[in-house]
Structure formats: C-alpha cells, structure tokens
Amino acid sequence: MRKKIVAGNWKMNLDYNEGLSLFSEVINMVKDEITGNQQAVVCSPYIHLHSLAQLAKGYTKVSVGAQNAHQAESGAYTGEISAKMIKSVGAEYVILGHSERRQYFGEDNALLAKKTDTALKNGLKPIFCIGETLQEREANQHLDIIKSQLVEGVFHLDEAQFVQLVIAYEPVWAIGTGVTASSGQAQEIHAFIRKEIAAKYGQAVAENTTILYGGSCNPKNAPELFACADIDGGLIGGASLKSRDFVDIVKVFN
Ligand SMILES: O=C[C@H](O)COP(=O)(O)O
Numbered sequence: 001m002r003k004k005i006v007a008g009n010w011k012m013n014l015d016y017n018e019g020l021s022l023f024s025e026v027i028n029m030v031k032d033e034i035t036g037n038q039q040a041v042v043c044s045p046y047i048h049l050h051s052l053a054q055l056a057k058g059y060t061k062v063s064v065g066a067q068n069a070h071q072a073e074s075g076a077y078t079g080e081i082s083a084k085m086i087k088s089v090g091a092e093y094v095i096l097g098h099s100e101r102r103q104y105f106g107e108d109n110a111l112l113a114k115k116t117d118t119a120l121k122n123g124l125k126p127i128f129c130i131g132e133t134l135q136e137r138e139a140n141q142h143l144d145i146i147k148s149q150l151v152e153g154v155f156h157l158d159e160a161q162f163v164q165l166v167i168a169y170e171p172v173w174a175i176g177t178g179v180t181a182s183s184g185q186a187q188e189i190h191a192f193i194r195k196e197i198a199a200k201y202g203q204a205v206a207e208n209t210t211i212l213y214g215g216s217c218n219p220k221n222a223p224e225l226f227a228c229a230d231i232d233g234g235l236i237g238g239a240s241l242k243s244r245d246f247v248d249i250v251k252v253f254n
Contacts, residue, residue, distance in 0.1 A: 174215025
C-alpha cells in the first residue's frame, strides 16, 4: 500500500513568527484529528526549517521539507542553500522542479536531474514536480512534456534511488488560479505517469510510488481528487497557509 501524503508549500510567505504559529496550529490539529496513516509535510522557507523540525519532533505524522536545494554539494554560490544544510536542520523532504522554479529561475530538466542526485545523496526525499503549461495542453503536447520531464529529470536514477521520490503532477494552468484540473483530467495524467514508471522500473515500483496532485486544491475539491485510483495526495499552495484548510485536506485520508 503506497503512502498517502499531503504536502503544504508555503512558497515565499510568512515571516518567522507567523510560520511558527501556523505550524503549531497544524501540529495540534493533526495530533487531535488525524486517524489514518497519511503523512502531512510542511515545506517552508529555509528560515523556518530548523524550528519547525524541532516542533515536529515526536509527531510522526508531520514532516518538514524545503522548497529548493542547490545542485552542488558546497562551494562559492553566494546566497544558495545546499541539500546537506537542509538535512542538517532536520528536514526530510525537498520540493524540486516546481513550475515556479522552472519558469522564474530557468531550472530545466538537466539541472533538476543534478539537484535530484544531490538531494538523494544527502538523504533528502525529493518531491519532484512535473506538469504542462496551458499552451502545451492546448497544443496537445502535455503527455510528451510530462514524459520528457520524467525521462530527463529522474529516470536516470536506479531503482533504489527512485523509490525515495514522491512525484507531484501540477498542471501549471491550475496553480494559484482557482482553476483545478477535473478529477478525470488529473486521474488520466496520474495513470499515465504510473504507466511510464512501470515501463521503466516495473509494476511493483510503480504501484508503490506516491503521486500527488497540485493546483488550486482545497478542502472542497480534495475528496473527489483524492478518491481517484492513482492520486495519492496533494501538493497544496494557497490552502496550506490556513491551518484549518490544510488539515481538512490532510483529513480526507482519515
Ligand atoms: O506547490 C503548490 C502548487 O503550486 C499549488 O499551488 P496552489 O494550491 O496555490 O494552486
């Protein structure tokens, strides 16, 4: 049975104190309300990571992650943060390849392949994001785009490495727009992703890979999305900034 995960991506929001109080609320709600085996992951800005990891100690259903990591182990990269640093403060996950990193910071599949290698080498679990733009979908290129993101970004990994990954499908046109992919559209792509993983790593690996949906996911639409056979949770942006909404999404798997 593959792991169900709901990951919050705070993006560049919340100062230090705001982040700590939101996270404390999340922990308290998860402690009291989560009855299943699902995992809540909070991916915060770097400044919060150490404190959040301390607060999460002893709460096995809540983990902490970063939103990016550099591809190099260390060195003269002013302003950057390494995977080893992230791991050293107690984070378990790192988001890689988010469409905002691809769009605004020019991150391409080749760079993301290196970032994935470095994250894994340092014991972080990448939440590897893939997804097409509206233009690509309208041109009927979405399956090709998603396949190339997988092939060029993560299919160089051996099986032992690949099983550490979580994949997140985020159609770019659904991120922060209020337009969610329909459950049918999302399921179609998740099934496609699982089929590609099966072709590369075999059915057993594919069956055990957690594939998240992201893009305007909220407590209202999450139940229908998460009921789909190949959707194992969500990567949540805006709704993760409200403790009640985020935990209500986590609770879908109760
Ligand atoms: O990482 C999260 C996604 O970008 C989704 O963001 P959103 O829930 O605000 O649409």
